[in-house]
Amino acid sequence: NAGVTQTPKFQVLKTGQSMTLQCAQDMNHNSMYWYRQDPGMGLRLIYYSASEGTTDKGEVPNGYNVSRLNKREFSLRLESAAPSQTSVYFCASSGQVIGYEQFFGPGTRLTVL
Amino acid sequence: GENVEQHPSTLSVQEGDSAVIKCTYSDSASNYFPWYKQELGKRPQLIIDIRSNVGEKKDQRIAVTLNKTAKHFSLHITETQPEDSAVYFCAAGGNKLTFGGGTRVLVKP
Numbered sequence: 001n002a003g004v005t006q007t008p009k010f011q012v013l014k015t016g017q018s019m020t021l022q023c024a025q026d027m028n029h030n031s032m033y034w035y036r037q038d039p040g041m042g043l044r045l046i047y048y049s050a051s052e053g054t055t056d057k058g059e060v061p062n063g064y065n066v067s068r069l070n071k072r073e074f075s076l077r078l079e080s081a082a083p084s085q086t087s088v089y090f091c092a093s094s095g096q097v098i099g100y101e102q103f104f105g106p107g108t109r110l111t112v113l
Numbered sequence: 114g115e116n117v118e119q120h121p122s123t124l125s126v127q128e129g130d131s132a133v134i135k136c137t138y139s140d141s142a143s144n145y146f147p148w149y150k151q152e153l154g155k156r157p158q159l160i161i162d163i164r165s166n167v168g169e170k171k172d173q174r175i176a177v178t179l180n181k182t183a184k185h186f187s188l189h190i191t192e193t194q195p196e197d198s199a200v201y202f203c204a205a206g207g208n209k210l211t212f213g214g215g216t217r218v219l220v221k222p
Contacts, residue, residue, distance in 0.1 A: 031208055042202055042212040050208055100145045100208060104156040
């Protein structure tokens with residue numbers, strides 16, 4: 001099992017450009033999450049999907065949109081990137097039955113110039 | 114919403130000594146309290162977790178305690194080793210987690 005995978009690993013954008021970060025899990029988990037981690041800081045929840053077909057805002061949703069494409073895949077879109085969105089983005093998944101443990105992907109390092 | 118405070122932000126210990134990290138949370142509905150370890154450039158990985166119906170849990174050199182009345186929980190690492198050097202995050206919630214700001218632990222040989 002690959003666990004949680006993310007693409008791309010690195011990305012550089014110019015202000016105003018758009019892009020989609022992809023996330024997939026092969027653990028048959030119901031819940032999926034997108035976090036951002038700024039240097040020297042903790043993880044902040046952007047959006048989450050408790051189950052296929054549902055999405056909800058987290059702590060810092062402004063400037064982002066998400067799509068839960070199916071049970072395996074959860075994408076994060078930046079419509080018009082800003083320098084303040086420079087960060088490392090982590091996707092995570094959780095199979096609620098086993099008690100909420102979240103498994104993280106390897107992260108995407110995004111720089112917006 | 115939930116608010117999680119974590120202290121200290123940095124912790125330097127001598128190899129073999131113990132390390133203690135403390136977290137407080139605000140939402141009494143939180144019922145799941147995990148601890149994650151993150152090495153430089155890596156993803157966070159769960160090291161131990163505790164649920165609200167349990168006061169203490171131990172796994173080898175790592176233990177976590179929870180005081181629901183006071184809304185605080187702590188991570189204890191005994192007999193620290195250089196490979197314990199990393200950033201540790203606490204979190205609180207249920208299906209949705211709120212993370213603390215992290216503690217950078219340095220174990221000096």
